[in-house]
Amino acid sequence: MATIRELRAKRTKLGADARAIMTAAEEAGRSMTPEEEVKFDKLVDERDGVDRHIERAEKLADDERDEAAREGLERGHGRDGQGDEAMGALRAYLLGGRSVLTERQARALVSGNDPEGGFLNAPQQFVQDLLKGVDDMVALRRLATVQRLTQAESLGVPTLDQDLNDADWTSELSTGSQDDSMRFGKRELTPNPLAKRVKVSRKLMRTSVISPEVLVRQRMEYKFGVTAEKAYMTGDGNKKPLGLFTASPDGIPTSRDLDISTSGTGLVNVAAGNAADDLITAKYTLKGAYHANARWLFHRMVVASVRKLKDGDGNYIWRAGLATDQPDLILDLPFIMSEFAPSTFGDGDYVGMLGDFSYYWIAEALQFEVQRLNELYAEQNQVGFIGRMEADGMPVLAEAFVRLQSNDIVP
Secondary structure, three states: OOOHHHHHHHHHHHHHHHHHHHHHHHOOOOOOOHHHHHHHHHHHHHHHHHHHHHHHHHHHHHHHHHHHHHHHOOOOOOEEEEHHHHHHHHHHHHHHHHOOOOOHHHHHHEOOOOOOEEEEEEHHHHHHHHHHHHHOOOOOOOOOOEEEEEOOEEEEEEEEOOOOOOOOOOOOOOOOOOOOOEEEEEEEEEEEEEEEEEEHHHHHHOOOOOHHHHHHHHHHHHHHHHHHHHHHOEEEOOOEEEOOOOOOOOOOHHHHEEEEEEEEEOOOOOEEEEEEHHHHHHHHHOHHHHHHHHHEEEEEHHHHOOOOOOOOOEEEEEEOOOOOOOOOOOOEEEEEEOOOOOOOOOOOOOOEEEEEEHHEEEEEEEEEEEEEEEEEOOOEHHHHHEEEEEEEEHHHHHHHHEEEEEEEOOO
């Protein structure tokens, strides 16, 4: 099995080979031939596959390190006794339910709001591992600003609704005219309940070499990550996050939308419209102050179209990252992909955006609850687990984003 270092070296070579095909076409002053496009696409697809392999290998290595550390902690190394006790109680609860907990273990897992104690607050270590896994799995949360609410029910986000007028040229002893135009506002982030159900076979719970809390956490990582990512992209803000691709005066209004040339099936470079030029316009519509942290955000099918676009000088706007730690670039800015970003090219559809995603704020209630369902899936020899948490999210500064909207051009 290839090591992570070998996989990164392979990724670098595939990127260099793809770039060589693109460069040869550029130097000849022409577009890639159909044969070159097929070879280019094959190299890029293989490189994307290596990227996914690297991500999985790194995550597996992280999990193995976490498990080794957890086993060491269970032997009394490196963590305080209270944390050990809570994780041990959670393990016992996941394996056998509340009935197997000793009185001391039951106290270690603080009961939630269920009158019979069916919901138990997961230990902080479990929560941290869960959220770390979600960050590794989905694109947006690791770039966003995440606020943890431990007591308050909501998070007020101060906004500058109206700025001061320009300063006055005046004399040395004067302070200029009084300006009463500044107006402040406040938006509320109120964490809303989020829940997911996971089913695990009883045999797997008993015999798996992976400890039960790791097994349950890994499944919940995926379930919570997918649910949250969808809302961060397209949520309507009604008892859920307000998404990046939802036009709203409370988030990103339509004034931050910019047309990009499409043909109904992809981005185009034709006489009537040049998508590459539109992306250049988008880049410089975003103020330079945001460029240092800016990322393009696309669905992978949109990235496939972007990779073949040329600017007005005939140069491809996509650049492969040639170093192992260097990302691919579009107009010298990195990009991220999300399966839940828009992927259609109908007239008026959103197809992507450019922004500093630290100005997408996520508020999370710290409490995370787990409920074990002993009887519901007994006939299938399975145990159900419901995880519950509370979260909300929204863009807090519209000017930090430029959203791309399809403008259907008929070639």
